[in-house]
Amino acid sequence: MVKATVIGAAGGIGQPLSLLLKQNTLITDLALYDVVNSPGVAADISHINTPSVVKGYLPPDGGLEKALTGADIVVIPAGVPRKPGMTRDDLFNINASIVRDIAVGIAAHAPKAFVLVISNPVNSTVPIVAEVLKKKGVYDPKRLFGVTTLDVVRASTFVAEAAGQPTESLKFRIPVVGGHSGVTIVPLLSQCDPKVQLDQATIDQLTNRIQFGGDEVVKAKDGAGSATLSMAFAGARFAAAVLDAASGKASSVHEYTYVDLDSEAGGKDVASKLGGNLQYFSVPVTLGKNGVEKIHPLGGMSEYEEGLVKKAVADLGGNIEKGQSFVAKSSNL
Numbered sequence: 205m206v207k208a209t210v211i212g213a214a215g216g217i218g219q220p221l222s223l224l225l226k227q228n229t230l231i232t233d234l235a236l237y238d239v240v241n242s243p244g245v246a247a248d249i250s251h252i253n254t255p256s257v258v259k260g261y262l263p264p265d266g267g268l269e270k271a272l273t274g275a276d277i278v279v280i281p282a283g284v285p286r287k288p289g290m291t292r293d294d295l296f297n298i299n300a301s302i303v304r305d306i307a308v309g310i311a312a313h314a315p316k317a318f319v320l321v322i323s324n325p326v327n328s329t330v331p332i333v334a335e336v337l338k339k340k341g342v343y344d345p346k347r348l349f350g351v352t353t354l355d356v357v358r359a360s361t362f363v364a365e366a367a368g369q370p371t372e373s374l375k376f377r378i379p380v381v382g383g384h385s386g387v388t389i390v391p392l393l394s395q396c397d398p399k400v401q402l403d404q405a406t407i408d409q410l411t412n413r414i415q416f417g418g419d420e421v422v423k424a425k426d427g428a429g430s431a432t433l434s435m436a437f438a439g440a441r442f443a444a445a446v447l448d449a450a451s452g453k454a455s456s457v458h459e460y461t462y463v464d465l466d467s468e469a470g471g472k473d474v475a476s477k478l479g480g481n482l483q484y485f486s487v488p489v490t491l492g493k494n495g496v497e498k499i500h501p502l503g504g505m506s507e508y509e510e511g512l513v514k515k516a517v518a519d520l521g522g523n524i525e526k527g528q529s530f531v532a533k534s535s536n537l
């Protein structure tokens with residue numbers, strides 16, 4: 205039995221993500237929670253003839269508690285998206301408290317669940333969840349993930365396009381490390397597998413496109429939100445990886461995800477290479493039965509990439525601290 209819960213399930217990401225999770229045959233129970241419309245989304249998705257039983261929940265009558273109780277994996281795309289001209293950090297004032305309150309629910313009702321945070325700004329919302337779980341005495345850094353898979357998906361697509369290759373084969377695997385906003389997103393094109401020969405102008409252009417791919421969608425949607433469908437694809441892919449590893453369906457699962465480096469999985473080496481003080485970074489990980497099994501080194505980097513990492517570290521410190529101090533100042537916990 206595997207129960208998956210989506211928090212923010214009626215939203216732009218939540219609906220297609222729930223649809224894709226309905227197709228994951230490892231999931232037996234799919235709980236869809238939102239502050240609006242979740243029963244309708246659940247009724248609709250429940251007609252699909254895949255194994256999971258789908259239920260929708262709203263806040264009245266303990267909906268959050270019911271949605272979370274017994275959850276093995278909780279995916280959080282709840283909160284507001286960007287409009288043109290905004291940074292992800294501009295979402296902090298609204299989304300920080302939404303994510304904090306969801307984390308309080310997780311601590312009470314699903315303390316052992318894998319928690320996948322999609323809500324922006326991911327650089328700060330992941331530390332928010334961690335600090336709440338710590339306060340409640342249930343924090344396991346190996347089970348908390350900032351979902352940065354969309355950056356990896358974009359990198360693969362954009363490099364394939366630049367190389368004149370088909371994108372559908374997902375042929376190009378490119379590590380993307382750091383955080384999930386602007387210059388904190390660091391694609392390591394020198395580690396592209398298979399190798400691609402790119403001149404510096406193309407590397408510059410691809411790096412910029414991967415770092416600001418989210419803005420491309422925000423601009424194209426012109427006030428109607430940010431990436432939802434590609435994010436649902438990426439979120440479902442990452443959730444499947446976590447579940448494949450936890451269930452033993454796949455023996456060796458490698459992903460990139462924004463995690464606490466201060467865990468038994470070995471992130472301290474990465475942290476010390478980054479200058480010692482940074483607590484969260486998107487890193488290559490091996491996933492296993494209990495979540496993050498091993499945090500791997502970032503690997504060989506070009507001088508250009510070393511420079512990108514330095515810029516990412518400079519920005520990330522403040523983002524992380526902002527999330528942590530928000531929880532420290534929250535008097536209702």
Ligand SMILES: NC(=O)C1=CN([C@@H]2O[C@H](COP(=O)(O)OP(=O)(O)OC[C@H]3O[C@@H](n4cnc5c(N)ncnc54)[C@H](O)[C@@H]3O)[C@@H](O)[C@H]2O)C=CC1
Nearest residue numbers: 212214215216217238239281282283284285322323324435
């Ligand atoms: N990590 C990533 O790579 C990406 C993250 N995002 C972020 O995901 C978030 C959601 O984006 P969209 O789905 O486009 O927004 P949306 O506005 O379409 O949907 C958000 C949903 O969250 C719900 N919600 C609000 N407060 C809630 C609460 N307290 N509990 C439960 N549900 C609540 C809303 O009712 C709404 O249905 C945004 O913060 C966005 O920036 C978006 C794309 C990529």
Ligand SMILES: O=C([O-])CC(=O)C(=O)O
Nearest residue numbers: 286324354418419430431
């Ligand atoms: O750009 C945004 O605000 C949404 C997001 O995180 C992305 O598309 O990568």
